[in-house]
Amino acid sequence: MTRQSIAACVLLLACALFLGGCQKEEHEATGEPSPAVLSAFVARFPDAREVSWGKIHAYDVAMFSFATPQRHSAWYAPGNGACALTEIELTAEQLALEAPAVLESWRTSPYYAAGCRPDEIDRLTYADREPVYRLGVACPDAARQFTYAADGMLLSDKEHREGPEDGTRIQPCPQALLDFADTHYPGAVIANFEIEDRQGVLYYEVEIFHVDERKELLFDANYTFLVCVAGIEEPEQLPEPVLQTLLALAPDTGAWDALSRYENYKGIVAAYVLKVEDRAAGRERLFKTDPAGNPIE
Numbered sequence: 272m273t274r275q276s277i278a279a280c281v282l283l284l285a286c287a288l289f290l291g292g293c294q295k296e297e298h299e300a301t302g303e304p305s306p307a308v309l310s311a312f313v314a315r316f317p318d319a320r321e322v323s324w325g326k327i328h329a330y331d332v333a334m335f336s337f338a339t340p341q342r343h344s345a346w347y348a349p350g351n352g353a354c355a356l357t358e359i360e361l362t363a364e365q366l367a368l369e370a371p372a373v374l375e376s377w378r379t380s381p382y383y384a385a386g387c388r389p390d391e392i393d394r395l396t397y398a399d400r401e402p403v404y405r406l407g408v409a410c411p412d413a414a415r416q417f418t419y420a421a422d423g424m425l426l427s428d429k430e431h432r433e434g435p436e437d438g439t440r441i442q443p444c445p446q447a448l449l450d451f452a453d454t455h456y457p458g459a460v461i462a463n464f465e466i467e468d469r470q471g472v473l474y475y476e477v478e479i480f481h482v483d484e485r486k487e488l489l490f491d492a493n494y495t496f497l498v499c500v501a502g503i504e505e506p507e508q509l510p511e512p513v514l515q516t517l518l519a520l521a522p523d524t525g526a527w528d529a530l531s532r533y534e535n536y537k538g539i540v541a542a543y544v545l546k547v548e549d550r551a552a553g554r555e556r557l558f559k560t561d562p563a564g565n566p567i568e
């Protein structure tokens with residue numbers, strides 16, 4: 272799924288977006304956190320060394336190393352000792368020992384065949400969810416991020432964007448959003464969490480893999496659910512009326528770039544969206560239909 276598809280989603284659901292602007296919190300250097308947080312960290316990482324603590328977005332964040340010079344991070348909800356996120360940097364050798372299926376899956380990808388190689392490998396664990404493995408890869412066209420489950424399933428493939436200067440490349444997913452995913456998408460794997468700041472208005476995006484589909488859940492700054500954007504791999508997966516309408520609107524299927532389905536958390540579909548690369552104009556275009564195949568302006 273793309274930033275353009277999310278933008279289209281916001282346009283489709285503009286009536287839902289009644290929220291005010293929020294400002295990003297700054298990184299604040301602090302001393303040691305509360306005894307509960309410190310005790311939880313020591314129990315979880317007894318071999319940690321060169322530990323330094325800071326506060327980012329109200330979380331107590333530990334930066335630390337093990338025997339190797341790689342730097343890791345652990346994010347704790349203030350006061351209660353609950354670990355909201357860990358980011359453990361791995362070498363390719365460590366990945367091969369810990370999650371060989373991930374390395375095997377990556378090596379069968381077209382990017383690997385084209386000579387792309389990861390320059391950063393991380394194991395991410397959101398709260399108590401199962402870990403995912405993120406490969407930062409330098410490709411000729413752009414840097415990309417590939418996120419895998421431990422069994423080698425590709426959860427997310429997206430263009431990598433540099434994080435803010437305070438080093439917050441990742442952030443914990445708020446517990447309320449994790450609980451929402453557990454309730455409405457049981458068994459989903461949390462692949463990624465991002466905060467989007469659009470002209471001072473914050474949106475929360477949670478990428479999940481659920482029932483063999485990649486989905487992106489969009490929330491407002493008050494954690495109110497807005498829409499689920501589900502990726503569609505092949506045109507044949509579209510309802511026939513939708514497919515015929517999109518073929519009429521954009522007959523050059525070679526220019527079709529991405530298909531997605533917009534729905535609520537109950538699975539009721541609101542729209543289908545096609546992103547097309549308009550090579551002549553040097554831009555992208557979006558075509559939308561309702562579930563019956565009627566075009567949406």
